[in-house]
Amino acid sequence: MNTKIRELVEQARRSEPSECSFSRAEWLETFAKLVAQECAEICEEMAARCAGLPGDGALARDCAHWIKQDFGVES
Numbered sequence: 455m456n457t458k459i460r461e462l463v464e465q466a467r468r469s470e471p472s473e474c475s476f477s478r479a480e481w482l483e484t485f486a487k488l489v490a491q492e493c494a495e496i497c498e499e500m501a502a503r504c505a506g507l508p509g510d511g512a513l514a515r516d517c518a519h520w521i522k523q524d525f526g527v528e529s
Contacts, residue, residue, distance in 0.1 A: 466481055494519075
């Protein structure tokens with residue numbers, strides 16, 4: 455398993471309440487949001503690197519926005 459995916463799995467596990475009431479669907483939703491957030495952060499980092507260049511990273515910023523919007527990730 456990819457190291458980053460493994461880190462996100464562990465992060466999702468830590469979000470589970472101690473009483474085993476966290477359903478598999480809730481865990482999968484948490485994990486999916488973490489993956490989407492990670493993707494959005496990559497886009498935001500790319501936008502920051504493109505600042506001052508032609509286009510100014512606008513497409514990368516839009517990409518981050520669309521990922522967050524489509525996956526229900528909080529800004």
